[in-house]
Amino acid sequence: MSYNNIVDLLGKESDNLLNHECKTISKDMLHLPGADFIDNVFKDTNRSPQVLRSLQALYGHGRLANTGYVSILPVDQGIEHSAGASFAPNPIYFDPENIIKLAIDGGCNAVASTFGVLASCSRKYAHKIPFVVKLNHNEFLTYPETYSQISFGSVEEAWNLGATAVGATIYFGSDDSNRQIVEIAQAFERAHELGMATILWCYLRNPGFKKDGVDYHTATDLTAQANHLGVTIQADIIKQKLPTNNGGYNAINFGKTHKSVYSQLTTDHPIDLCRYQVANCYMGRNGLINSGGASAGATDLSEAVTTAVINKRAGGHGLISGRKAFQKPVNEGIQLLNAIQDVYLAKEITIS
Incomplete structure (x- = not known):
């Protein structure tokens, strides 16, 4: 997909997204994606040579290999949303092998899925595309x-x-979050001991995060704090929903925040909101990948490209998009994954 095609898909938002200059948290303060990201950021950490090798394998595969960006196909929805709700739109994906094939044919860096899905084809594919096993x-x-x-x-x-x-996944803010934090912190420690990289789905879940008809589960101030907790337990990559609003702390009237978060470190521009998420991933030392969201049908391609542009220009590391890709014919799913990747390959689209 050419740069002009990307501009066309962005539609009336193209100028607002492609020419925005972030004046909140300067890009000079960030650890930016690039071909040498693993060397520049992770080589001086406590990550072992085996973990570094796993990270390099993840960042070094697929169409985005060695760019510092990642495109991951996540298919755990058979459990998280029910197999019927997830795979009825395209029943071939009841067969796990087709999930892995889509990730390979779609040029992804990795495929993320359940124990059952990946185990069913592990001897055939584990050496052909990086596996991310959802615990x-x-x-x-x-x-x-x-x-x-x-x-x-x-x-x-x-x-x-x-x-x-x-x-x-950790549901931060839920009644059960303390157990999940301890459990996953221990699991990530063990994964690093064995030489594997770690990715955390940093999601919020609490009915109290909805106030006066506004859903703050995707507020940038709250999701960014979830990111900060995620990197604290040593997630190498953070998966987070793209922010849609701000001011969750103040609206719900809990926790602690600071007025500068809203007056200086964020604006209502989507790139600035995402930039604050990146900042809470240790200023980009740990990559932020945003989720692709539910499939909406005809608008999936433009929505995916828009999310990719926001993530890239904010300083993020890529997209992890599932339902938009597998809930449609295979060729359309591949086209969507490639379109996302084309955003990160486009030299005209730079850090804001």
């Missing part, structure tokens, strides 16, 4: 619904099936 899930069959991430397997099991990295 825990909200199983979504309990009634009434609960929101509690529980382990579906061990770190050792992920290592045995050939994983390059492990992933996990």
Whole structure:
């Protein structure tokens, strides 16, 4: 996809997104993505040579290889949203091999999925594309619904099936968050001991985060703090939803914040909101990847490209987009993944 095609997909927002200059947190303060990102940032940390090798394998695969950016296909929705809700739009993905094939044919850096999906084809594919094994899930069959991430397997099991990295979700703000933080911190420690990289889905979950008809689960001040907690337990990469608003602390009237967060460090511009998320990933020392969100049908391609432009210009490391890719015909899914990657390959699109 050419730069002009990207501009066309951005539509009326193209000028606002492509020409915005971030005046909140300067790009000079960030550790920016690049071909030498692992050497520049991780080589002086406590990560072992084995972990560095795993990180390099992740950043060095697919169409975005050695650019400092990543495009990951995540398919854990069979548990998180039910297999029927997730795969009925395209039933071929009930077969796990097709999930892995989509990631390969789509030029992704890695495929992230469940123990069962990746184990079913591990001997055939673990050496062909980096595996990210998701350790825990909200199983979504309990009634009434609960929101509690529980382990579906061990770190050792992920290592045995050939994983390059492990992933996990923490529902920050939930009644169960303390257990999840301790459990995943210990799991990530073990993963690093075995030489695997770590990716954390830093999601918020609390009914109190909705106030006066506004949903603050994607407020930049709250999600950024979740990111900060995630890098504290040594997640190498943070997955977060793109921010849609701000001021969650003040609206809900809890916790602690500072007026400068809203007057100096953020504005209402989407790139500035995302920049604050990046800043809370240790100023970009740990890569921020934003999620692609639910499939909306005809607008999926433009939405995915828009999210990629915001993430890239904010200083993020890429996108992790699932339903927009696999809930449609295979060729369209590949086209969408390639379009996302083209944003990160476009030299005309730079850090704001």
